[in-house]
Amino acid sequence: MAVFLELLVNGISVGAVYALIALGFVVIFKATEVVNFTHASLLLAGGYVIARLHPLIGFWAALAAGIAAAALVGALVEFLILRRAHVGSRGVLAIVTIGVDILLTTELTRQIGTEVLALGDPWGDRVLRLGPVTVAETRVVALAVAAALIVAFLLAFKFTGWGVAMRATAEDAETAALMGVRLGRVSLSAWAVAGALAAVAAMFLCVFPTPGLDRGTTAAAMKAFPAAILGGLDSTTGALAGGLIVGVTETLMSGYQSELAFLGRGIGDAAPFLVMIVILLLRPSGLFGTKEPARV
Amino acid sequence: MSGEAGPGTSGPEIDGPETAAPRTGNPRTADPKSGGLEIRGLEVRYGPVRALRGVHLAVPRGAVAAVLGANGAGKTTLLRAVSGTLRFHRGAITSGTVAFGGLRIDGVAAAAVVRRGVVQVPEGRRVFARMTVAENLRAGALGVPGRRAAAARERVLELFPVLAERAHQRAGLLSGGEQQMLAIGRALMAGPSLLLLDEPTLGLAPLMAARIADTVRQINAQGTSVLLVEQNAAMALALAERAYVLEVGEVALSGPAADLAASDEVRRRYLGVGMPETDRPVGTDLGPGHEGHERLERHERTRLARWTA
Numbered sequence: 001m002a003v004f005l006e007l008l009v010n011g012i013s014v015g016a017v018y019a020l021i022a023l024g025f026v027v028i029f030k031a032t033e034v035v036n037f038t039h040a041s042l043l044l045a046g047g048y049v050i051a052r053l054h055p056l057i058g059f060w061a062a063l064a065a066g067i068a069a070a071a072l073v074g075a076l077v078e079f080l081i082l083r084r085a086h087v088g089s090r091g092v093l094a095i096v097t098i099g100v101d102i103l104l105t106t107e108l109t110r111q112i113g114t115e116v117l118a119l120g121d122p123w124g125d126r127v128l129r130l131g132p133v134t135v136a137e138t139r140v141v142a143l144a145v146a147a148a149l150i151v152a153f154l155l156a157f158k159f160t161g162w163g164v165a166m167r168a169t170a171e172d173a174e175t176a177a178l179m180g181v182r183l184g185r186v187s188l189s190a191w192a193v194a195g196a197l198a199a200v201a202a203m204f205l206c207v208f209p210t211p212g213l214d215r216g217t218t219a220a221a222m223k224a225f226p227a228a229i230l231g232g233l234d235s236t237t238g239a240l241a242g243g244l245i246v247g248v249t250e251t252l253m254s255g256y257q258s259e260l261a262f263l264g265r266g267i268g269d270a271a272p273f274l275v276m277i278v279i280l281l282l283r284p285s286g287l288f289g290t291k292e293p294a295r296v
Numbered sequence: 297m298s299g300e301a302g303p304g305t306s307g308p309e310i311d312g313p314e315t316a317a318p319r320t321g322n323p324r325t326a327d328p329k330s331g332g333l334e335i336r337g338l339e340v341r342y343g344p345v346r347a348l349r350g351v352h353l354a355v356p357r358g359a360v361a362a363v364l365g366a367n368g369a370g371k372t373t374l375l376r377a378v379s380g381t382l383r384f385h386r387g388a389i390t391s392g393t394v395a396f397g398g399l400r401i402d403g404v405a406a407a408a409v410v411r412r413g414v415v416q417v418p419e420g421r422r423v424f425a426r427m428t429v430a431e432n433l434r435a436g437a438l439g440v441p442g443r444r445a446a447a448a449r450e451r452v453l454e455l456f457p458v459l460a461e462r463a464h465q466r467a468g469l470l471s472g473g474e475q476q477m478l479a480i481g482r483a484l485m486a487g488p489s490l491l492l493l494d495e496p497t498l499g500l501a502p503l504m505a506a507r508i509a510d511t512v513r514q515i516n517a518q519g520t521s522v523l524l525v526e527q528n529a530a531m532a533l534a535l536a537e538r539a540y541v542l543e544v545g546e547v548a549l550s551g552p553a554a555d556l557a558a559s560d561e562v563r564r565r566y567l568g569v570g571m572p573e574t575d576r577p578v579g580t581d582l583g584p585g586h587e588g589h590e591r592l593e594r595h596e597r598t599r600l601a602r603w604t605a
Contacts, residue, residue, distance in 0.1 A: 161438060168424050168435040174384040175422045180410035180439015180486055290426075 002132035007255040008248065013139035015247020016146030020201040021224030022231065022239035023153060024194030029233045030170035031190035035094040038077055039198060040221040041104035046070030046199025047119070047206055047213045048108055054120035062120070067199040073104070074195025078188050109215040116212040125208045142204040149200065150240055153193075157236060162189065170234065223250065223269075226276035232289020241287055246272040331357040331397055332521055333378065333414070333490055338392035340370075340377050342385065347373040348545045351392070354538075355490065360512070360522040362532035362553060364566055365542035371525040372419055374542070375492050378523070379416040380406035396490060410439040413489035417496060419525075421479040425468030429459055432467050432478055436485030444487055451518075452481040455511060473504035480511065490521045497528050509535055529566035533557040541566070551592035559592055 021043065028036040050059075050066035057065070077100055085096050126137040157163040168176040169186045177183055198221070205220050206213040227246040231238025253260065254268030279287060333355040340348040348370045355361040365371050376382045378394055380401070394402040401409050424432050433452060437445035453460045456477040462470060467478055476496055483491060493512065497505035509531050516522050516535075526532035533539055533553045541549040541562065549556065556562045 161434070164427075164431055164434050165438050167427060167431075168438070171424045171426055172422055174381055174406075175418055175424070176435065177381060177384070177406035178379055178410070178416050178418060179436050179482065180407045180415075181435070182405075182407045 003255065005133045006135065007251050009133060009135050010139055011248035011251030012244060013135075013143040013146075013247070014251055015227075015244035016143045016150075017201050017204045017243070018224045018227045018247050019150060019240045019243025020146050020197045020204075021221060022228035022243045023150065023236060024197045024201075025224065025228035026231075026233060026236055026239045027166070027190045027197075028194050029228075030236075031166055032082070032093075032187045033090045034082065034097065035090075035233070036191075036194065037094060037097040038074075038101045038104065039194065039224070040218040041101045041108065042070050042074050042077075042195045043198040043202045043205075043221040044105060044108045044213075044218050045073045046195065047202030047217060048112065048117070050119050050199070050203055051117035051206075051213045059120045059122060063199075063203060066203070067196045070195035070199035070202070071192040072195070074191035074193075074198075075188050078191035083184065083187070105218055109218075112213065112215055114215075116214045117206075118212045119203060119206050121203070121207045123207065136208055138204065138207045138209075145200065145204070149197065153197075154236055166190065223272050226272045230276040230279040230286055232286030234290050235286065235288035238286055238288035245275060249275050332359065333523060334393075334395045335374075335378070336393050336395075338374070338377060338394065339390045340373050340382060340387055341390045342387040346390075346545060347387065348377070351542075351545075351547055353540055353547065353550075355521050355523050357489075358516070358519060358521055359538065360516050360524060360536045362524045362526060362536035362539040363542055364526065364529045364532060364539060364556075364562075366527075368544075369542040370545040371542055372494055373545075375416055375494050375523070375525055377402065378409070378414060379492060380404055380409045381416075407439055410486050410488075413487075414492065415483045415486045415488035415490075416492035417479045417483045417494060419494035419498070421472075421475045423467040423470070423475050423478050423482070425466065427467055428464050429467055429470070429478055430463040432482050433459070433485050436482035440486050445485060448485045448487050452484050455484070455514065456481050473500050473507070476500060476504075476508055477511070480508075480515075484515065484520075488520055490523065491515060493522060493524045493526075495525060495527060497526065497531060505531060529562065530557075533562075533567075547595050549592060549594055555592050 021039065024039055024042075025036060028034060028039075046066040046069060048066075049069040050062045052062075053065050054062035056062075077097075081096065081100055082093060085093060087093060087096070121138065123137045123141060128135050128137055128140055157166065165176065165181045165186050166189075168179065169181055169183060173183055176186075201221070201224075202213070202217065206217060210220075223246055224243065227242035228239055229242070230245065231240070231242025249271045250268050253271040257265070257267060260267055283289075333353070335351055335353040338348055338351040338353075339346065351370075351374065353361070353363070353374070363371050363374060373382070373387065376385065376387065377389055378396075378401070382388055389402050392402070393400055396409075396412055396414050399412065401412055401414065404412070424435060427435065433449060434445075437448060440448070458474055459478060459481055462474065467475065470478060480491075480493070480496065496508050496512070500508065505528065512522055512524065512535055522535075524532055524536060533556055536553040539550065539553040539556045540547050541556070549559070549562070557567070
């Protein structure tokens with residue numbers, strides 16, 4: 001039972017980090033209807049800046065710089081590439097983002113090389129003991145920060161002018177433009193916010209018990225993709241639910257791997273995608289996604 | 297204002313595709329004496345398809361002008377050209393100018409057109425169905441500073457008290473008439489000098505249509521000019537001082553609304569006069585026809601292929 005509880009708590013905290021990444025996917029999709037495959041490289045960029053700067057300026061300043069850098073890279077991708085790619089279909093734009101992702105990831109992994117970069121976080125490998133359950137401190141902080149960010153984000157989405165503009169654009173971009181919403185700004189801010197969230201997620205993905213940032217970090221980031229899809233690509237609530245489902249599934253499957261040996265090794269990595277497929281078979285728009293209205 | 301032939305109502309001979317000059321070659325300012333909307337020699341294309349050609353139209357400051365025409369005549373395209381939303385439909389102005397208050401607004405982004413004081417209520421209302429009524433109104437004010445939005449909100453709720461009652465309801469759950477009120481209210485939140493209305497009574501019960509017409513009158517009385525696109529010609533001609541009839545992308549007929557309402561051609565084609573009594577659209581009882589409509593301008597048109605959206 002203690003093992004199960006430990007796995008569950010860990011799963012929820014990893015899931016909260018995935019939810020942050022998935023939220024970035026969702027924000028961009030809502031604002032621009034583009035599926036953003038560049039997300040993993042935004043995350044890598046944020047993590048890389050934190051890793052390189054923390055010995056020079058300390059962890060907290062490096063974290064701020066990493067967040068700013070990932071937001072800037074996101075905004076630049078939108079401003080320099082997507083805004084200027086005059087292609088008709090959103091599908092083509094999604095493929096453009098794959099190209100940008102390959103470019104950015106290749107350069108960043110070249111910079112990282114074979115190193116495993118520490119992020120210099122203040123939590124180290126300390127653990128918390130709550131009765132029979134032992135959890136890494138980083139996981140608890142990750143859960144708290146992710147929850148706070150998600151709540152703040154949902155409140156901003158609901159109550160600020162920026163949020164109203166985002167939702168109006170997501171629902172009907174042309175009418176939003178008729179109301180004076182500057183679609184370019186909405187899109188730019190969505191990319192910047194997604195980048196910033198990705199950088200925070202990068203930090204939590206690379207601290208204990210993970211050894212640090214390496215070239216494999218993008219693979220971890222891609223797990224947020226099934227989270228966003230199974231939650232419904234246009235739903236912030238869906239991103240939260242999807243992230244938690246993926247996190248818990250992955251952690252439980254990995255934790256009970258020995259009992260599930262007949263499924264082969266690495267089932268924990270494949271599980272999120274299996275869950276995504278099952279959910280999409282039952283609910284094609286995801287758990288909380290909007291059904292595409294039929295156009296007549 | 298009524299009956300005044302604006303400078304933009306002459307025939308289409310000024311402009312054609314063969315005489316189309318690059319738009320950048322024109323001065324940035326148009327005729328300043330009107331201060332309202334001035335459309336000159338407008339040609340719009342959706343790819344290879346020409347939807348409007350040589351359209352001249354003017355809405356002087358404080359006036360109501362109506363554009364009549366059948367489906368596919370180019371009425372909505374005309375509004376898109378003014379509001380800067382052609383690009384959403386892969387259309388573009390290929391020649392001619394649109395100016396408001398003496399400044400060119402063709403080629404300007406939709407949000408910038410709103411900041412210049414021109415706001416469109418789109419066809420089919422298009423309220424943000426997943427947002428509440430209050431949020432829809434807030435969305436309407438996103439292009440203007442906060443203090444102006446508060447004043448506009450008061451004016452809108454005075455005009456449409458039902459929107460205050462329904463403030464926290466999802467807009468998608470309102471009735472058609474209430475959605476139309478919300479769409480107009482949302483547009484008024486930006487405090488427009490010119491309101492573009494695209495078929496505001498489409499699909500509404502006659503009583504609600506009459507109410508919307510009253511509201512348009514009130515909005516105009518408060519100083520907002522209105523360009524009204526309508527298939528309900530009787531209502532449009534009753535509201536407007538000047539009207540234009542679009543046929544397959546060109547202005548076929550224009551003049552004072554009262555004269556158009558009296559013209560046999562308009563009565564027959566748009567008002568249902570001459571049809572059996574029971575088939576007439578509601579509200580088309582215009583009294584006996586009079587023939588004194590020599591002020592109407594008939595425009596020679598070249599034949600164009602019918603354009604369908």
